[in-house]
Amino acid sequence: MKISVSRDVFKLAQVFTISRGSRSEAKVLTVRIEADGVQGWGECVPYERYGETLESVTAEIEGLSGDVTREALYDLLPAGAARNALDCALWDLEAKRTGKRVWELAGLAKPGPEITAYTLSLDTPEKMQVQAAKNAFRPLLKIKLGTPDDMARLEAVRAGAPKSTIIVDANEGWSAEVYGELAPHLMRLGVALVEQPLPAADDHALIGMDRPVPVCADESCHDRASLPGLKGKYDVVNIKLDKTGGLTEALKLREAALAEGYQVMVGCMVGSSLAMAPATLVAQGVMVTDLDGPLLLAEDRDEPLKFDKAGVHPPKAALWG
Numbered sequence: 001m002k003i004s005v006s007r008d009v010f011k012l013a014q015v016f017t018i019s020r021g022s023r024s025e026a027k028v029l030t031v032r033i034e035a036d037g038v039q040g041w042g043e044c045v046p047y048e049r050y051g052e053t054l055e056s057v058t059a060e061i062e063g064l065s066g067d068v069t070r071e072a073l074y075d076l077l078p079a080g081a082a083r084n085a086l087d088c089a090l091w092d093l094e095a096k097r098t099g100k101r102v103w104e105l106a107g108l109a110k111p112g113p114e115i116t117a118y119t120l121s122l123d124t125p126e127k128m129q130v131q132a133a134k135n136a137f138r139p140l141l142k143i144k145l146g147t148p149d150d151m152a153r154l155e156a157v158r159a160g161a162p163k164s165t166i167i168v169d170a171n172e173g174w175s176a177e178v179y180g181e182l183a184p185h186l187m188r189l190g191v192a193l194v195e196q197p198l199p200a201a202d203d204h205a206l207i208g209m210d211r212p213v214p215v216c217a218d219e220s221c222h223d224r225a226s227l228p229g230l231k232g233k234y235d236v237v238n239i240k241l242d243k244t245g246g247l248t249e250a251l252k253l254r255e256a257a258l259a260e261g262y263q264v265m266v267g268c269m270v271g272s273s274l275a276m277a278p279a280t281l282v283a284q285g286v287m288v289t290d291l292d293g294p295l296l297l298a299e300d301r302d303e304p305l306k307f308d309k310a311g312v313h314p315p316k317a318a319l320w321g
């Protein structure tokens with residue numbers, strides 16, 4: 001078994017801003033695993049918020065030796081970007097070696113398209129209204145917020161896209177006081193979901209607070225080990241493969257979260273169609289699918305995912321799985 005890792009850069013269609021900063025390109029790592037003349041691949045997006053860099057994740061991957069399996073990865077690497085790329089590459093490798101699709105190997109029903117959110121970058125209210133109007137044909141819009149001055153942005157987006165369902169991602173940018181003030185207005189403006197309103201380290205403040213709009217754990221939820229700490233705070237969990245450490249754990253987290261009464265959202269970092277492909281399997285039938293990474297890019301992989309009125313479609317075998 002031969003494991004290799006390389007860096008790829010994809011230009012974004014426009015500058016993308018959240019409360020933590022802006023970017024004009026997506027920097028990803030591509031992992032390839034070759035065995036018996038067959039090659040599988042996967043992609044990950046190291047995330048600074050979780051202490052990851054392109055260099056540190058590359059070192060984790062290159063530090064492995066010998067044959068690895070999906071089961072062994074749990075002991076070799078923590079949940080995170082490195083394990084994600086390797087896990088997804090191993091799934092792809094098995095699919096190619098057996099001639100079966102990953103959903104078959106995982107015992108899942110044949111996947112179909114899912115309506116995905118489209119994310120509006122954080123900007124001035126005026127510019128966000130323009131963004132919203134330009135994308136008002138989309139059924140589900142996600143707004144990046146996370147400042148003390150977000151009320152005007154919410155009003156502007158709703159004015160620009162009066163018929164779209166709206167979800168909000170604060171990226172840990174609000175205090176308990178700000179969230180408490182905004183919560184009634186979120187309901188008034190028809191917001192369907194709020195992601196991570198408070199910093200993960202301070203989310204205990206959500207216990208006992210009114211949640212007129214469902215609150216989703218993002219930075220507070222990584223894998224199944226996160227679930228005990230979410231009780232009484234959240235209604236929904238956001239599953240991202242770069243947090244869970246791959247498709248294997250993502251599927252287990254979805255099952256466990258649903259069993260404990262949570263709704264599920266499936267999200268992504270800003271990456272290519274290769275990164276989204278495995279997540280489309282996790283997204284089947286969930287409350288919210290947010291796999292718009294490729295829609296934010298100016299360039300993508302060969303054989304990219306298909307997006308149309310039905311949503312984001314599962315990958316063709318030529319891309320992954």
